[in-house]
Amino acid sequence: MSASTLPESMSATMATLPVDGPAVGSALQAIWEALTATEQAAVLGAGAAFRQHWARVLCISPFARALLLRHPHWLPALAQGQSLSPAFPPELGQDALFAALRQFRNRRMVEILWHDRLPGEHYDETVSALSQLAEDCLAQALSSGEKILQERHGQPRNGQGEAVPFVVLGMGKLGGSELNLSSDIDLLFVYGEGGVTDGPLSIDNGDYFQRLGRWIIQALDTPTADGFCFRVDLRLRPFGDAGPLCLPAAAMEQYYQVHGRGWERYALIKARPVAGDRRFGAQVLHGLRPFVYRRYLDFTALDTLREVKALMDAEEQRGPDDIKKGLGGIREIEFIVQSLQLIHGGRNPALRGTNTLAVLHALHAAGLLPTDDTALLREAYLFYRNTEHCLQMVHDRQTQRLPRKQAEWERLACALHQESVATLQETLQQFRRQVHERFALTLAVPASSSMPAGADPSTDLWRHVQHAPLTNPVPTLLAEHSFSSPEQTWQRLWRFAHSRDVQSRLSASGRTRLDQLLPLVLSLCRRDSQPDALLDRFLQLIEAILSRANYLALLAENPIFLGRLAQLLQSPWLARELAHYPVLLDDVLSQPRIGVGEWPSALTAQLLSADDLEERMDALRRFKNAEFLRLAAAHWMGQLRTAELLPLLSELAELCLRTAVQWAEGEMLRRHGQPRRDDGQPAQFGVIALGKLGGKEMGFASDLDLIYLYDAPLDGESDGPQPLPNPTWFARLGQRLIHILSTLTRAGALYQIDMRLRPSGQSGPLVTTLQGFADYQRRHAWTWEHQALTRARPIAGDPDLGRRFAQIRQEILCQPRDLQSLAADVRAMRARIHSAKTIPPGSFHLKLSPGGLTDIEFLVQFAMLGHCHSHPGLAASTNTVASIQALAEAGLWQADEAAVLESAWILYRTWETRLWLKLRGPSVTPETTSAWQALMAAQRGITRIWQQQLGAAEGRN
Numbered sequence: 001m002s003a004s005t006l007p008e009s010m011s012a013t014m015a016t017l018p019v020d021g022p023a024v025g026s027a028l029q030a031i032w033e034a035l036t037a038t039e040q041a042a043v044l045g046a047g048a049a050f051r052q053h054w055a056r057v058l059c060i061s062p063f064a065r066a067l068l069l070r071h072p073h074w075l076p077a078l079a080q081g082q083s084l085s086p087a088f089p090p091e092l093g094q095d096a097l098f099a100a101l102r103q104f105r106n107r108r109m110v111e112i113l114w115h116d117r118l119p120g121e122h123y124d125e126t127v128s129a130l131s132q133l134a135e136d137c138l139a140q141a142l143s144s145g146e147k148i149l150q151e152r153h154g155q156p157r158n159g160q161g162e163a164v165p166f167v168v169l170g171m172g173k174l175g176g177s178e179l180n181l182s183s184d185i186d187l188l189f190v191y192g193e194g195g196v197t198d199g200p201l202s203i204d205n206g207d208y209f210q211r212l213g214r215w216i217i218q219a220l221d222t223p224t225a226d227g228f229c230f231r232v233d234l235r236l237r238p239f240g241d242a243g244p245l246c247l248p249a250a251a252m253e254q255y256y257q258v259h260g261r262g263w264e265r266y267a268l269i270k271a272r273p274v275a276g277d278r279r280f281g282a283q284v285l286h287g288l289r290p291f292v293y294r295r296y297l298d299f300t301a302l303d304t305l306r307e308v309k310a311l312m313d314a315e316e317q318r319g320p321d322d323i324k325k326g327l328g329g330i331r332e333i334e335f336i337v338q339s340l341q342l343i344h345g346g347r348n349p350a351l352r353g354t355n356t357l358a359v360l361h362a363l364h365a366a367g368l369l370p371t372d373d374t375a376l377l378r379e380a381y382l383f384y385r386n387t388e389h390c391l392q393m394v395h396d397r398q399t400q401r402l403p404r405k406q407a408e409w410e411r412l413a414c415a416l417h418q419e420s421v422a423t424l425q426e427t428l429q430q431f432r433r434q435v436h437e438r439f440a441l442t443l444a445v446p447a448s449s450s451m452p453a454g455a456d457p458s459t460d461l462w463r464h465v466q467h468a469p470l471t472n473p474v475p476t477l478l479a480e481h482s483f484s485s486p487e488q489t490w491q492r493l494w495r496f497a498h499s500r501d502v503q504s505r506l507s508a509s510g511r512t513r514l515d516q517l518l519p520l521v522l523s524l525c526r527r528d529s530q531p532d533a534l535l536d537r538f539l540q541l542i543e544a545i546l547s548r549a550n551y552l553a554l555l556a557e558n559p560i561f562l563g564r565l566a567q568l569l570q571s572p573w574l575a576r577e578l579a580h581y582p583v584l585l586d587d588v589l590s591q592p593r594i595g596v597g598e599w600p601s602a603l604t605a606q607l608l609s610a611d612d613l614e615e616r617m618d619a620l621r622r623f624k625n626a627e628f629l630r631l632a633a634a635h636w637m638g639q640l641r642t643a644e645l646l647p648l649l650s651e652l653a654e655l656c657l658r659t660a661v662q663w664a665e666g667e668m669l670r671r672h673g674q675p676r677r678d679d680g681q682p683a684q685f686g687v688i689a690l691g692k693l694g695g696k697e698m699g700f701a702s703d704l705d706l707i708y709l710y711d712a713p714l715d716g717e718s719d720g721p722q723p724l725p726n727p728t729w730f731a732r733l734g735q736r737l738i739h740i741l742s743t744l745t746r747a748g749a750l751y752q753i754d755m756r757l758r759p760s761g762q763s764g765p766l767v768t769t770l771q772g773f774a775d776y777q778r779r780h781a782w783t784w785e786h787q788a789l790t791r792a793r794p795i796a797g798d799p800d801l802g803r804r805f806a807q808i809r810q811e812i813l814c815q816p817r818d819l820q821s822l823a824a825d826v827r828a829m830r831a832r833i834h835s836a837k838t839i840p841p842g843s844f845h846l847k848l849s850p851g852g853l854t855d856i857e858f859l860v861q862f863a864m865l866g867h868c869h870s871h872p873g874l875a876a877s878t879n880t881v882a883s884i885q886a887l888a889e890a891g892l893w894q895a896d897e898a899a900v901l902e903s904a905w906i907l908y909r910t911w912e913t914r915l916w917l918k919l920r921g922p923s924v925t926p927e928t929t930s931a932w933q934a935l936m937a938a939q940r941g942i943t944r945i946w947q948q949q950l951g952a953a954e955g956r957n
Contacts, residue, residue: 006032007044010051017059018410024058027065034072046079057114060415063396064110074110084111088140097144098219101137102226108133113181113393117415123382124357126389130179131170137220137229138168138185138275145215149208154199156191156208164192164205166212166246167273167281171236175270176354178385182392182399184231185220188271189213189246190284209246231398236267249284256291262304266338268292270354293346294550323384323391324400328432330384332439333377339442340368347586356381373438380431387428390415402428457481458522462515465490465497481526489532496539501546513552517542520559524566534566537575541565544582551585561589564637571636571917577629584626588633596651599627603655613663617740621747624656632700636917642910643881649698654689654795656750657704657741661687661796664736668729673720675712675729683712684770685730686797687737688805690757694791695879699909700916703754704741707792708734708767711801730767757788770801774808783825786812787861791878813868813875823950826862830854839923844935846908846915846922851939853908855946856880856901862950863887880905897945904938911935 006028014025032040043051054075058065068074074084084107092100112133116126156164171186173179191209196202220229237243238255247255256264268288273281324330337359345351348366353359357378364374390412391399403409409421418424457480464474470491478486496502506514521538525531545551555562568588569575578585603623610616631648634640640648665685675683691705692698712726724732741750759768759776768776777789789809794802833854839845847853860883868874871890877883881902888898911931912922926932 004033005029007051010055014055017055018414019407020059020062020411023062024055024065027058027069028055031068031072031075035076039073039076042076042079050079053114053118056414057117060117060390060411061113061393063393064113067106067110071107074107078111078114084108092144097140098222098224098229099226101140101219101229102224105133105137105229106227109181109396116181116389117393119417121382123385126181127173127178127385130181130183131174131177134174134179134185134230135170135274138216141216141219141229142166142168142212142275145212145219148215149212150197150199152199153201153203153208154197156195156197156205158193158195158205164195165277165280166191166209167277167284168216168275169271169281169284170274171267171271173270174274175272176356177272178355178357180385180392180398181389182396184233184398186233186236187274188234188237188252189216190249190252190281191246192280193248193250206244206246206248210244213245227396236264249280249287252284253287256288260291265292265304265342266335269338269341269352272354289352293342293352321402321404322400323387323402323428326432328380328434328436328439330381330388330400332435333381333384336377336439336442337363344368376434377438380435383427383431386416387412456519456523458519458526461493461522462497462518465493468494470494470498481522481531483532483535484530485532489535492536492539496543499543501543506546507549510546510549510552513549513556514542514546516556517552517562520556520562524563528566528570530570534569537569537572537579538566540579541569541575541582544579545585548582551582554586554589564589567637568633571632572919573917574629574633574636576919577625577632581625581629584629587626587630596648599652599655603659613667613740614745616663617743617750618745618747620656620659621745621750624652624750625747627652628700632917635913642906642913645913646692646697646699646909649700649702650693650696653693653698653702653704653751657687657689658796660737660740660750661685664733664740667736668733669720671720672722672724672729672732673718675710675716675718675726677711678713678716683710683716683726683730684798684801685710685733686770686794686801686805688792689795690788690792691754693795694793697879697881697909700913703752705754705757705788707755707758707773708737709770709773709801709805710767711770711804714769727765727767731765734767757785770804770808773805777808777812781812783822783865784829786865787826787829787858789813790861790864790875790883791880793878810872810875813864814872816869817865819866822862822866826858827950830858843923843925844939846912846924846935849939851904851942851946853905853912855942856905856908859901859942859946859949860884860887863892867892900938900941900945904942907931907934907938 010028014021014028017024032043035043043054058068077084085104086107088100088104108129112126112129116122156166158164167190169175169188169190171188173183174185174187179185189209189212191205193205195205197205197208217232217234221232222228234245235241237245238247238252238259256268268285269292271285271288273285322329334356337356340363341351341359344366350362351359351366351368353362360369360374360378360381363369364371369377387402388400391401391403393415394408394411403412406421409424413419413421413424416424418427457477461474461477461481464477468474473487473490475486478490481489483489502514521535521542525535525538528534542552555565565585568578574588578588603620606619606623607616610619628649631640631645631652635642635645677683686709688694688707688709689705690707692702693704693706708730710726710730712730714727716726717723718726718729738753738755742753743749755766756762758764758766759773759781777785781789789812792805792809794805834848834850837845837848839849843849845852857880860880864874864883864887867887867890871892874883874886874890877886884893884898884902884905887893888895893901911924911929915922915924920928924932924935929935
């Protein structure tokens, strides 16, 4: 028999409750008396903390209090950690189903609410459990609706007789798996395509799915004696309340392409399949991705955010007591996150999540939100959402309004475990102020667009140039910008402002963007050491993007990107390339991490839409150009050291070359069949890289020094419908490969190919047999050809042929050589190169002057050829710096000599790349370089080592 009075320990708890004391006390007593002795023992066994939490829950949630009064046996189940949610019966009629769904929902709500208000942070578990509850109820409603409809009308099928899929897409908080305690669920209903059902009472598929949608809404939303299950909102569907309840996937995609509005992009960010055919749902969302996430950095998304904010400001319910819609509230945090998603998500798939906190973390990981801002937004969001839950658990109502009465404030403070109402209000006020400050920064309009005349000389200059005649420049405004040629710069700026593209072809939004952008550009030019040149490069680029509103927005909305662009435009080469290929702007400004491992998959994705070889060649060039430009920009901005840059340029060339080899071989096999060896196996073909590519030290201007080798009998032929003799087959393969690599297409040339290092040079065959190459190297090669072999490595084609080539290379390099004869040959070759190039007096040619790059490379090659026979490990490397280090480790060079050579090589290659990006050659003078003293010191060091190792050479000066 159960005890009739509560445990005495409950009295102390009752005294601490802020509101509803008598009602809570009465409820506690009624629930306790309804329990059996066994159930009371379970409650007592759970401890005093459990009983105190029981009293708190009844105080902070009259909704839970009423349910526990109706179902007192839920309490001992909670005490013992048991689930309150039984499984659904397999067969239910409509009334029984509606009752079961609501009872299931009420049980889970009490269980979720109970655990949510335990001490500690439980937000993630709470919203996940609430979202799963909604999905479970949706699945049950959908299943029962399909069963009823299919018994009458059969299965919906398309014209080919295939079953037509249906999916429920969750939007808003359900889509983000972050549902509130008393939230509506925002849904979209989508089906596959038209057709008819296959049952006795056949109906059109559209009619079938409309009925199914209405059934789901009725099953979840209809109030009964047990309350409701979930309020359903379908206003986010295409055409809103005026649109059909369900749409086929193609019609939905067409709607967003033609009629989609900016705010709908924000809504679709959170869409995910929550019931029905989820694989079909994923396909639907994939088709909508181009509407939501643009391929470029999309700062036009901020315009939509401003429009949405204006609507928020006009809402009647919005006010200081609204924790969702008020200033600095939940919605402002969500919009900060979502606007950054829309801007950057097209380029960064990691930002395409649906959950607010998960995306907030991804934004920080991508470097788009500072650590302090991320921490603040996360902390504020958790506090707001917990507050929202505590407001909604009072009466199971969807509300975000803060209390107006003191008693309700005390209830909320108790629910949130706050010390006092004053502490709670102060915390809320502080969060709202800090969040709104960051929201305002996200929406900030550049100050120049609203700056009054006279407040900024750049704004005044742009306004003046638009309205003044060409012959009326303002000297004071031009003087503010320190132009070295003010008259010429005025004319350039005036002609731009009055050009046909600006005056008559620019859209209204484009004009607004331009008026925001130009004062910012002029302001940047004012602070530059060469304002005339920088302004001209800016104008060339802006002329190239005038018709692209997204790029104007990219620069006008983002001062950080604009400042970064100003640095890039100080390189004439980068300025020229960006003006020619403005589509690459967001590639270089967003500073994506350069991941070589991602290149193959990225290239494959870009080639998918290419239908023939010409389109593939164009796509390959565009890919190379984009990555090349990104590498150049990173190096120019100091984010990529020379030692990191050169291997990346080499890897990029290798990927392009391997791709071209696959295409060339595939075309030859289709036309002429497969050449074979004597044993019937496919013949082997390989590409050997020498020079800069062989040494993994490609520069921006490097050619590809290549040798083509094959292994097949000279008297054999291919086995195709149009057979060719093996030598002809491989010669055409080599020609085809050169065509793919060097032909000029709309996207430019890929690489220039240099085949002069092949056996017998330009007089020799384009493609050589492996045996012929080996015989030539053993019997006829000159010393300079063995020097070239020190930097040779296989990079494409058959791996086995590559391994056999490496064995031949090792053999040749390790031949014993007379050091004096070798030195004479190297000196003679160096003198020949020097005599072929005229270097102006007083200048230093980074490559060819005495003590330059060629001398460093010849010193390394001399040492390798002279000592590989006694130190065969030296042949392992093809890279200049690695070989210098290997020679020092082998004791053949002093450590200080190796350090001089290595530092000089890096210094020269760094200046070589910097000068190339300035569109200048490799010759420097004291007037053209800031590092003249360092370069001269390096030259003296290299010259000294040369004389020690090789002696004087003819023609050196």
